[in-house]
Amino acid sequence: MNLRFDAVAEASRKKPLEVKAPAERPSEYFGKYVFNRAKMYKYLPADVFTKLTDVIDNGTHLDRSIADAVATGMKQWAIENGVTHYTHWFQPLTEGTAEKHDAFIEHDGKGGMIEEFSGKLLVQQEPDASSFPSGGIRNTFEARGYSAWDPTSPVFIMDDTLCIPTIFISYTGEALDYKAPLLRALHAVNVAATNVCQYFGSDVKQCHANLGWEQEYFLVDSDLFAARPDLIMTGRTLMGHNSAKNQQMDDHYFGSIPERVQSFMKDLEIQALELGIPCKTRHNEVAPNQFELAPIFEECNLAVDHNMLLMSLMKKVARKHGFQVLLHEKPFDGINGSGKHNNWSLSTDTGILLYKPGKTPMENLRFVVFIVETLMGVYKHNGLLKASIMSATNAHRLGANEAPPAIISAFVGKQLSDLLNHIEKSDKKDLFKLEGKEGVILDIPEIPEILKDNTDRNRTSPFAFTGNRFEFRAVGSEANCASAMIVLNTAVAEALTNFKSRVDALISKGEEKTSALIDVIREDIKTSTPIHFEGNGYSDEWIAEAKKRGLDSESSCPVCFDRYLDADSIHMFEGQKVLSQNELTARNEVKWETYTKKIQIEARVMGDLAMNHILPVTTHYQSQLARNVQSMIEIFGREEGKELTSRNVKLIKEIAERNQKIETGVEELINARKVANKIEDPRTKAVAYHDTVAPKMEEIRYQIDHLELLVSDELWTLPKYRELLFIR
Ligand code: ADP
Numbered sequence: 001m002n003l004r005f006d007a008v009a010e011a012s013r014k015k016p017l018e019v020k021a022p023a024e025r026p027s028e029y030f031g032k033y034v035f036n037r038a039k040m041y042k043y044l045p046a047d048v049f050t051k052l053t054d055v056i057d058n059g060t061h062l063d064r065s066i067a068d069a070v071a072t073g074m075k076q077w078a079i080e081n082g083v084t085h086y087t088h089w090f091q092p093l094t095e096g097t098a099e100k101h102d103a104f105i106e107h108d109g110k111g112g113m114i115e116e117f118s119g120k121l122l123v124q125q126e127p128d129a130s131s132f133p134s135g136g137i138r139n140t141f142e143a144r145g146y147s148a149w150d151p152t153s154p155v156f157i158m159d160d161t162l163c164i165p166t167i168f169i170s171y172t173g174e175a176l177d178y179k180a181p182l183l184r185a186l187h188a189v190n191v192a193a194t195n196v197c198q199y200f201g202s203d204v205k206q207c208h209a210n211l212g213w214e215q216e217y218f219l220v221d222s223d224l225f226a227a228r229p230d231l232i233m234t235g236r237t238l239m240g241h242n243s244a245k246n247q248q249m250d251d252h253y254f255g256s257i258p259e260r261v262q263s264f265m266k267d268l269e270i271q272a273l274e275l276g277i278p279c280k281t282r283h284n285e286v287a288p289n290q291f292e293l294a295p296i297f298e299e300c301n302l303a304v305d306h307n308m309l310l311m312s313l314m315k316k317v318a319r320k321h322g323f324q325v326l327l328h329e330k331p332f333d334g335i336n337g338s339g340k341h342n343n344w345s346l347s348t349d350t351g352i353l354l355y356k357p358g359k360t361p362m363e364n365l366r367f368v369v370f371i372v373e374t375l376m377g378v379y380k381h382n383g384l385l386k387a388s389i390m391s392a393t394n395a396h397r398l399g400a401n402e403a404p405p406a407i408i409s410a411f412v413g414k415q416l417s418d419l420l421n422h423i424e425k426s427d428k429k430d431l432f433k434l435e436g437k438e439g440v441i442l443d444i445p446e447i448p449e450i451l452k453d454n455t456d457r458n459r460t461s462p463f464a465f466t467g468n469r470f471e472f473r474a475v476g477s478e479a480n481c482a483s484a485m486i487v488l489n490t491a492v493a494e495a496l497t498n499f500k501s502r503v504d505a506l507i508s509k510g511e512e513k514t515s516a517l518i519d520v521i522r523e524d525i526k527t528s529t530p531i532h533f534e535g536n537g538y539s540d541e542w543i544a545e546a547k548k549r550g551l552d553s554e555s556s557c558p559v560c561f562d563r564y565l566d567a568d569s570i571h572m573f574e575g576q577k578v579l580s581q582n583e584l585t586a587r588n589e590v591k592w593e594t595y596t597k598k599i600q601i602e603a604r605v606m607g608d609l610a611m612n613h614i615l616p617v618t619t620h621y622q623s624q625l626a627r628n629v630q631s632m633i634e635i636f637g638r639e640e641g642k643e644l645t646s647r648n649v650k651l652i653k654e655i656a657e658r659n660q661k662i663e664t665g666v667e668e669l670i671n672a673r674k675v676a677n678k679i680e681d682p683r684t685k686a687v688a689y690h691d692t693v694a695p696k697m698e699e700i701r702y703q704i705d706h707l708e709l710l711v712s713d714e715l716w717t718l719p720k721y722r723e724l725l726f727i728r
């Protein structure tokens, strides 16, 4: 029996599941399982509703006195929807989400039970923090951690459970998750951007960051998946020869979506809409069996939660349709990996998109200020931004020969480049005049419409301006977007704060406001020049050029994490009150440990597969060949028999040599691990895993992939690339 052939047969037999669309229109079932405004209004007393919306809209403090009333309203709504449990839903430093479900049930004091859910349970809980990574925070500080409700992200229902989005922090206030620092970063950028907006009119009271992510993923049939221990354990194939056909025909992208996948997508979208995730686009991606889903952009914190929720939902719905979803950034060698473009922008409570060119010269100046200060933030912290998207898994896309390169640069397009150039190079007298009646005259040309059409999109840029937003393309498909969003928003907050203090200094010296704005912006256009790159980001020339410009070009994942502890980074995080040095140190420890563990697991699986799957199969085939040679010699005699079986003899030899190399490779891999495991310091250990363990796996894989081509197809036990990628 060969598991592979069984799996292939099972997979090919599968039919698309029928998915029944709800009778109502999407606009009617959108947010069905979300405790949104409409439900708050229905289930909460009027004064409680008013107080709660004030907390949500204006960030006022949550008054404990309303918590009980809110909890009662939520419970009533939940029970009407068949809910029996509740959980605090949070985002620990492991990727993914965590939850611990408790039933609503409590003793009623009369020997029976009642459904109970108090304000106290809604607002705060104590999950067993010791099972989540904290980078030693719990050793040095108070041992416990608690989760606290984030009222700005609505409560929702998954199956029979009421899920309450929460932050997760230690008793001494250190963040143990992604959400707490994200909320702080969003607050920082809100304050900084609102302050800068005051130069252009005082009606802006708040600014918020928007995020629209584009989730790429692969689907693999669940039976084939089950026959690949590497996919199960590590999320990627550790071996597997390229299939003769992969993406070279470009026929998958925008091709028609396969039927089974189509019904999976339909099911997923209905459930996502019910959870309030505004799904909009779906299509095939470049590689076979690779797809993408993108919602309409939302406020950044909500968008991050929705992405986390969508990733868990995808896994669940995929299983129902006989698929496994692969979120790993590089599940297959030799074909495109998966990313998650983060479309990011800032907008005001008065409805202005700050990265959208305006109509008047002053509006255009505001636009230029926000563009340039964003570039300043990205320039100053380019190494840190890269660190924010680095991981053991995403490193396969970044450092390698695939987009984007392990260098952060920004693309703004020709029109905008020309405009910035014009502002920097023009004589100030031509650019700016104070005229008696007309007030300020600015020679800042309008941005032409075509810019908004993105005609000159540069697909190789990791950070690109796309008309009314920036697109951070280096984020990994599996990542929590919060990591990148924490750094980006904080960096821009710092740049805007810095900008304002320099403009204010000039104004207080008596310079006219617009003139001061122009002076500082001209200086910053110049300073941030090195981050601009409009050329081909994949080229070797760019790597050399970027080094010359002083951009960070480190590609070793554990070394990239060092950027979090640079003086400039600590200064930025502490100055913007996003993360303290203590928190940064602790979080880096977690990053290094996670890196080490991931490579460790891969190395173990690689060793096991090589010894238990590959070598037995290759030696088996070798013996078949040897028997054939023997019987041929028996039939034809020594001379002729040898001549007729010369190909087999050559094969036997090649297999033997490759087997040998695999065996030595696995031995060396184990030894490299042993040496690395003795290292105490988490950074040094991670670096050792990167430098000495990971490369060994490549060598072993190289031999195995060659053997896959030599050995009889009938004997090969692991589903091959062509099966994983084309059966659906
Ligand atoms: P692409 O052409 O890059 O694949 P998509 O339409 O698939 O574009 O996705 C673009 C994403 O960017 C969507 O989530 C969209 O809502 C989002 N987006 C559009 N405008 C903005 C904006 N101003 N700020 C943030 N996100 C935006």
Ligand code: MG
Residues within 6 Å of the ligand: 214, 341, 471
């Ligand atoms: Mg995009």
